[in-house]
Amino acid sequence: MLDHLAANPLLTLMLVLSTGALLGQIKFGPLRFGAAGALFMGLVIGAFDTRLGNGLGMVKSLGVVLFCYTVGLAAGSTFVSDLKRQWSLMVAGIVGLGAMAAAGRLLGDLLGLSPAHVAGAYAGVLTSPAIDAATTATHGSGDTLVGYALAYPTGVVIGMVVVALVVGQRWPGKRDNRSMAEAGIVAITCHVKRQAELREVPGFTDQSVKFSYLERDGDMRVARGLGPLLPDDRVLVIGSPDDVEHAIAFLGHASQQGDLTHLRRDVDFRRFLVSSPHLVGRSIGELNVQTDLHGVITRVRRGDLDMLARDDLVLQPGDRVLAVVPSNQIEDAVDFFGDSERHVSQVDALTMGLGISLGLLAGSVVLPLPGGIRFALGAAAGPLVVGMVLGALHRTGPFRWDLPGAVNATLRQLGLMIFLAAVGLASGPAFLSQAFTLTGAKIIFVSGASLVLGTVIVLAGARLIGLSAQRATGGFAGFVGQPAILAFANAKVNDERIESAYGALFALGTIIKILLVQVIVR
The missing domain is CATH 1.20.1530 (Na+/H+ antiporter like fold)
Known part of the structure; x- marks a missing residue:
């Protein structure tokens, strides 16, 4: 033997x-x-x-x-x-x-x-x-x-x-610094009670919080470059629990009318697999998501780690980005990110x-x-x-x-x-x-x-x-x-x-x- x-x-x-x-x-x-x-x-x-x-x-x-x-x-x-x-x-x-x-x-x-x-x-x-x-x-x-x-x-x-x-x-x-894995990320709907410029919201300028869904006067839209938040707006705030709590306390209070993410007729969200070679190695701030897709990226999942999508975060092949876009642009988002398991599994x-x-x-x-x-x-x-x-x-x-x-x-x-x-x-x-x-x-x-x-x-x-x-x-x-x-x-x-x-x-x-x-x- x-x-x-x-x-x-x-x-x-x-x-x-x-x-x-x-x-x-x-x-x-x-x-x-x-x-x-x-x-x-x-x-x-x-x-x-x-x-x-x-x-x-x-x-x-x-x-x-x-x-x-x-x-x-x-x-x-x-x-x-x-x-x-x-x-x-x-x-x-x-x-x-x-x-x-x-x-x-x-x-x-x-x-x-x-x-x-x-x-x-x-x-x-x-x-x-x-x-x-x-x-x-x-x-x-x-x-x-x-x-x-x-x-x-x-x-x-x-x-x-x-x-x-x-x-x-x-x-x-x-x-x-606090571990991103330990801190976790939450998304809470906020009922806005005061008019506020986005730069005034705690955590917005340093990108420790992000906004995605925005409901105003009964219309749903993506929260991107829309000027100040107004009283009676409802907006989805994303970030670590502490940062989200501070932002909501500044704007108003947590909404009692349900979660905005359940309303997906006009605005939808999905996780997309980053497989496009044009995106790999580029920071989120370099992408034209707002222009090309009229949407925003709120999170990036890498392995078992879920991270807030800061502008300086560089995408790697196999990342899964959570993007919020108008419902009629979901297929465009698929083409934009690649979303192909076969391509991303290749060395x-x-x-x-x-x-x-x-x-x-x-x-x-x-x-x-x-x-x-x-x-x-x-x-x-x-x-x-x-x-x-x-x-x-x-x-x-x-x-x-x-x-x-x-x-x-x-x-x-x-x-x-x-x-x-x-x-x-x-x-x-x-x-x-x-x-x-x-x-x-x-x-x-x-x-x-x-x-x-x-x-x-x-x-x-x-x-x-x-x-x-x-x-x-x-x-x-x-x-x-x-x-x-x-x-x-x-x-x-x-x-x-x-x-x-x-x-x-x-x-x-x-x-x-x-x-x-x-x-x-x-």
Whole structure:
């Protein structure tokens, strides 16, 4: 059986993926490993025969490239706007990584571990591509891979425990923005009792509320550019519950005559799937919805997240926009937005291949630094950084960089599981050979203790800074650099701040880890 698996690496990989998926569904207290099940089953199966992990380097690289590039695209759209909030969290991450390197080397020396053990453990517990730099710095020492193999699952387990304990917390995040997913969006009909210019309505100028239906003198119309609101108008107000409440309190009171959206003879609404290539990568403010359709866009649904349609919101393929238009223009709206599942499910292989190629080229650039240190982003951080840049740009001329949400999520999950399965198979023999020895116990202790120290610094820093527990969790996942921890956090809470913070600290953390892992062995 082992000979057959060794001769058929694709079969072995699929076996690990399927059994890992089964393990990932089993609940262990507050934990459910999810995608990380592939890592642990890879360790188990790979331990039976060293041949099972051979020849998987290309597959592992493909997995991590797909994951990092798709995460970069998703995080890039919010990274720039969130940078003011996250720079202090990034500083806390740098301090945490430095403290971990110092503590790991100190504990390693006290316990008699070699610098190669410590360097491998540092790269492993932080699940970092810095293992390549560590291997080079230690001249290919076997101790480096042993430290990596033992510390890697240690980082996954500790990371998931921390996420399970923190991600659902509601500590004060005074300097953080409120999650769009958490705030939610409501639509309430307001009975206007005073004449008011739209710019006077709280939240209208900064687009925290929007109007769609307007009933005046018994006629229904779309609320767009109609001058001031008049007494006895009824208007539909859309936004977060608090913002809508403030706007209605200013204008009058909630209507007792029923919801305007039930009156669909003259004005109608519908969710349209954005599949037109002419709209992708453009902001809502750039569209001619008022002119072409005589309507307004009030909401955009992206994945599981419903967002208010602000003018600066950039549309991505697969978004579902809620548009309010005159009833006789519904078919025109279908043509305008595309509304085609078939078109949006197709991958733009040109832009995806070009983006990943740019990421790999960026990752392959080696910069010599003082002290003989050589720095390169590698096949993980390179695609992530380039993905974040392209995700922030959305489009460059005819090139549309964003992927449809469902396609992005599928590629990300597939890449993650392939990467973890390949790592497990390759690390299984080294893990088994040392896991139950005194040296193995020392490595696990050093890696675990240093990670706990780094965790305390990052989470305490985030709380003192005034960031939410959800952004802190995403930052911690990026600090550890473990894709499975990000997936675990996203499975626990639907919050866009998690992914934004992950992208920021993963990219920065990778750079710092590559440098520090070479300092550890000196």
